[in-house]
Every structure is written in structure tokens, then in C-alpha cells.
Amino acid sequence: MTSVLISGASVAGPALAYWLHQYGFEVTVVEKSGSIRGGGYPIDIRGTAVDVVERMGVLPQVRAAHIATRRISVTDGAGRTIAAFSPDDITGGRPGADLELPRGDLTSILYAQTRDKVDYVFGDSIAALGPHDGGVDVTFEHGRPRTFDYVAGADGLHSNTRRLAFGPESDYHHYLGSCFAGFTAPNTGAWSHEAILQNTPGTMAAVYAVGEHPWVHALLAFATPKPPADTTDRVALVTKAFAGQTGEVPALLDTLAGANDLYFDTVSQIRMPGWVAGRVALVGDAAYAPSFLSGQGTSLALTGAYVLACELRNGTPATYAATMRAYVTRNQALATGGIGILPRTRRQLWMRNQAFRLLPLLARTDLLGRGQRRAAKSLTLPPR
Ligand SMILES: Cc1cc2nc3c(=O)[nH]c(=O)nc-3n(C[C@H](O)[C@H](O)[C@H](O)COP(=O)(O)OP(=O)(O)OC[C@H]3O[C@@H](n4cnc5c(N)ncnc54)[C@H](O)[C@@H]3O)c2cc1C
Structure with missing residues (x-):
């Protein structure tokens, strides 16, 4: 059986673990926290990523945890309301098509789906990686050294695996x-x-x-x-x-x-020329964090985990980057393309507020959120 070690048990890690188990791999997940961390800030699942959670069989649980935000109010520096609207107005989504839930609730759902199939090791971290032709020798901060066929870094923006296998964070941090x-x-x-x-x-x-x-x-x-x-x-x-x-x-x-x-x-992105180095691959924020300004980090993590697992099932992750690149680039561009939720200048803020005031009108057109909708759906998933 081909063995894979995954570093990180938040979104990308457990999702990758699920798919690799489905495809017959022996999976170990190492997470530096002492347990799964529930709760947390709200994250979104959109477009192609909704198809991924459906294929994983957890769509009902994710829907049950959906926050169903009713209203977003925008105020000025004195707290006076400038505009109020529904999130579906701003993303241009159909009500209920996009899903929003606390990050830790999603993690708990993915963990529940994998805990009996995958070996989870909490409170530990990879200390060193020794890749060779036959696999990767791994030493841990606490556990005994082991050898795996592949290692996947799903350990977030400040990925330890990326540092060990690809070099310092400063090379990729924007x-x-x-x-x-x-x-x-x-x-x-x-x-x-x-x-x-x-x-x-x-x-x-x-x-x-x-x-x-x-x-x-x-x-x-x-x-x-x-x-x-x-x-x-x-x-x-x-x-x-x-x-x-x-x-x-x-x-x-x-x-x-x-x-x-x-x-x-810092509000930052990870931009890398490639996400595979021999037998080590990166997924989720570790590979292509788009920042919360894009609202797409979780969707990229879920979709990337599925694509990487499909590639490994086919024998090598050689075309993982080719499959993901355009989708990642488009979604990362959402964070830098417009004025967004953090306008820098008075003029930008004024323009943003004008747009919010016109939301009820704009929401009736197809224009609003079209960029995000298209980016979120811009990848065709490989067959299961
Ligand atoms: C304040 C904030 C708001 C956000 N809002 C949104 C939003 O609205 N919409 C959205 O889609 N996304 C949002 N995001 C981004 C989203 O949380 C991430 O894109 C998503 O969680 C990526 O998942 P991941 O599994 O790749 O990484 P992470 O969720 O970062 O998980 C990494 C995991 O690796 C573990 N880990 C770290 N180091 C090690 C190590 N050395 N060894 C073992 N384990 C390790 C961590 O404990 C963690 O469990 C937001 C992020 C922040 C910080």
C-alpha cells in the first residue's frame, strides 16, 4: 500500500486524507495542535468546491452548519450605517448556493468523515525531511522517525513542510x-x-x-x-x-x-512556481494562500486536495500544477483586482460606498459578483 504523510489537519489536510483513503492509500495526518480546533471565523465554500464536498458525501452536514447570514451593514468611522444588504447581493450568488460556516465546524465535519480511516497524530510536527528515490524519511519533533512514499504539506500560510522542502517563506510570501x-x-x-x-x-x-x-x-x-x-x-x-x-x-x-x-x-498570499518537489507536495494555503480578501482560501484548499489526490491515484502528482494553475491565479487575483472590503483612499471608499448604496439595483443584474462566481467555477474537476 502506498503511504502518505499529511502535515496539518484543518481543511486541506483532512480533505486530502479522505480522498487518498478512498483511492487505497495508507494515510497518516500529523497536526501540531493537541486536538481538532472547532469554531473559528466564518469561511466560504463556493463553486467547484461545493461539488467537492458533495462528492465527499458531507454536503448535508455542511448545509446544516451554514451560518445563513441575513444582513451585512456597512458603516462609517462613527458607526453610522451607509448601506445594508444580504451577502447573496454582494457575491451575486443564488441564495443557498454558496455555503458559509465556521472554519472549525468544517474541520470537525471533515475529521468525523476520516477519523476511523486515517491515522491522526496530534501534538507533533515534522522536524526534517529526507527525500530519496524510494520515499521520504521523516523525523518528527516527538514521534519516532518513519518513511513514507509521499509527504503533503497542508500546514497553512506559514507552512513548515514548505520551508523544509522548498525553502524559506520569504521566497513565496507576498x-x-x-x-x-x-x-x-x-x-x-x-x-x-x-x-x-x-x-x-x-x-x-x-x-x-x-x-x-x-x-x-x-x-x-x-x-x-x-x-x-x-x-x-x-x-x-x-x-x-x-x-x-x-x-x-x-x-x-x-x-x-x-x-x-x-x-x-499580515494579509498575504503565497505564490509559488510549483507545488511539487520530488515526493513532497503542497496543498491549500501552504501552496497558494489567496488571503481572506479573496474569500476563496477554503474553496482552493478543498478543490486542491481533491485534484492532488486524483493525481497521486494516477501514479504521480506531475500534472497537479497544470490542472490547478489557472484556477489558483484567477482566485488569487480576486484579492488584488478591485477595491474590495478594505478601501485604502477616500476616493476608493466613496466609490465602494456608492456601489453598496446601489446594491439593491445591481443585485437584479448579472454583473454583481460575476468575477468571483466565474473564478470559483473555473476548474473542471477530474473524474472521481
Ligand atoms: C481571519 C481570517 C479570515 C478568513 N476568512 C475567510 C473567508 O471568509 N473565506 C475563505 O474561504 N477563507 C477565509 N480565510 C482563509 C481560510 O481560513 C484558509 O484559506 C483555509 O483555512 C485554508 O485551509 P488549510 O487547511 O490550507 O490551512 P489552515 O486552515 O491554515 O490549516 C493549517 C493547519 O496546519 C496546522 N499546522 C501548522 N503548522 C504545523 C506544523 N508545523 N505541523 C503540523 N501541523 C501544522 C495548523 O494547526 C492547522 O490546523 C480566512 C483566514 C483568516 C485568518
Whole structure:
């Protein structure tokens, strides 16, 4: 039996594990966290990726976890509402065609689908890779050394596998001009199934109520020409970027100061000339992170996992890149192509707000979200 080690158990990892098991591989997944992490910020599954989850037999579970956001409100720096609309208006999707659920809920669904078929090892990480003609010798931080026929890195934007097999992150990391802090905050507005986006030129404070919970997901994103050289005091960096704002911001900054789940990072993409080096391949954010500005990271991870598994079933991942390249490029371009959710200048913000005001009208045309819809469907899946 051909053996594969997958590093990372979030979206791409368990999805790849599922398909490889289906195709008769012996699969081990190593995850550095001590367990599967549930909950988390909301992610989207669109276009071709919906077909992938359907083929995996988990579409009913994913639909059951769908957040069904009813309303997105856009406000100015003082919290005054500029426009309010349904997410389907903005993506141009048919209601219910796109799926949105907490990232950890998707992970839990994929884990439940694979846990009895695949060997999951939690709390460990690959320490070194020694590829040779007959396989890859792997040493772990904790476990005993083993040899696998293939290794797949599904360990995210800051992939350990990519560093070990392809070289330093700086060779592939493309900064998109902003940073963000994500954390949970009290649901002070009794919000339910809705999001609030408060923008000034170069900043976005987002509150996301995924259901009826006493907490919300908060995201504070801000433009800065270069990534901060020193991120030791992340709270100070964010506080400075949002100084003077009212609306939702003061309460969010108060929570940020004491947050115990603060996640701070740059908004970035991973761009690589190839995703296969001998017997090591990358999938998901590790290979082609498009950033949350694209809204397509999860879809790329699910689709990429399926395509990579099909390639390995055929004997070699040699044409994995050729199959995925145009789809990845198109979806990564969504993050950089338009004004998006983080307009940088007064003029961009004004144009974006005008577009939002016209949404009820535009939603009746086919124009809105057409780019995203087309990109999300721009790959024909290989046969099962
Ligand atoms: C704030 C935020 C908002 C987002 N919003 C959206 C959105 O609206 N829509 C959307 O589609 N996408 C969104 N994304 C992106 C989306 O989360 C990712 O694209 C998607 O999760 C990629 O899945 P992945 O499995 O490739 O990587 P990840 O989800 O990053 O998972 C990587 C896994 O590898 C594990 N790992 C890391 N290092 C090691 C190691 N050394 N050894 C073993 N395991 C390791 C991690 O613990 C993790 O479980 C957002 C991301 C962020 C940060």
C-alpha cells in the first residue's frame, strides 16, 4: 500500500486524507495542535468546491452548519450605517448556493468523515525531511522517525513542510499591504446572523455574529505600506491604526487589549512556481494562500486536495500544477483586482460606498459578483 504523510489537519489536510483513503492509500495526518480546533471565523465554500464536498458525501452536514447570514451593514468611522444588504447581493450568488460556516465546524465535519480511516497524530510536527528515490524519511519533533512514499504539506500560510522542502517563506510570501488582528469579543449589540463592516480609508473593523451567541468574531484590519518590523506590541499597533474612531471601535479596542485568543498576521498570499518537489507536495494555503480578501482560501484548499489526490491515484502528482494553475491565479487575483472590503483612499471608499448604496439595483443584474462566481467555477474537476 502506498503511504502518505499529511502535515496539518484543518481543511486541506483532512480533505486530502479522505480522498487518498478512498483511492487505497495508507494515510497518516500529523497536526501540531493537541486536538481538532472547532469554531473559528466564518469561511466560504463556493463553486467547484461545493461539488467537492458533495462528492465527499458531507454536503448535508455542511448545509446544516451554514451560518445563513441575513444582513451585512456597512458603516462609517462613527458607526453610522451607509448601506445594508444580504451577502447573496454582494457575491451575486443564488441564495443557498454558496455555503458559509465556521472554519472549525468544517474541520470537525471533515475529521468525523476520516477519523476511523486515517491515522491522526496530534501534538507533533515534522522536524526534517529526507527525500530519496524510494520515499521520504521523516523525523518528527516527538514521534519516532518513519518513511513514507509521499509527504503533503497542508500546514497553512506559514507552512513548515514548505520551508523544509522548498525553502524559506520569504521566497513565496507576498504582502498585500495590510495587517489584521482577529479575536472574539462580547456581542454588545445582540447581533445575530449578521456582520458589521466599519470602514475609514485604510481601516476595516468587522464584527461577525455567526449565530445567536454572547460573543462575536472581531477583525481589525489596517493598511500599512510595509509589514511592521516589530510586532511585539500588537495591541499598540492596532490601537494606533484605529485611533480616533468611534462606532464599534472603542469597545473592540478594549476587548483587544485583554484578548486571550488574539491572532495577528499580515494579509498575504503565497505564490509559488510549483507545488511539487520530488515526493513532497503542497496543498491549500501552504501552496497558494489567496488571503481572506479573496474569500476563496477554503474553496482552493478543498478543490486542491481533491485534484492532488486524483493525481497521486494516477501514479504521480506531475500534472497537479497544470490542472490547478489557472484556477489558483484567477482566485488569487480576486484579492488584488478591485477595491474590495478594505478601501485604502477616500476616493476608493466613496466609490465602494456608492456601489453598496446601489446594491439593491445591481443585485437584479448579472454583473454583481460575476468575477468571483466565474473564478470559483473555473476548474473542471477530474473524474472521481
Ligand atoms: C481571519 C481570517 C479570515 C478568513 N476568512 C475567510 C473567508 O471568509 N473565506 C475563505 O474561504 N477563507 C477565509 N480565510 C482563509 C481560510 O481560513 C484558509 O484559506 C483555509 O483555512 C485554508 O485551509 P488549510 O487547511 O490550507 O490551512 P489552515 O486552515 O491554515 O490549516 C493549517 C493547519 O496546519 C496546522 N499546522 C501548522 N503548522 C504545523 C506544523 N508545523 N505541523 C503540523 N501541523 C501544522 C495548523 O494547526 C492547522 O490546523 C480566512 C483566514 C483568516 C485568518
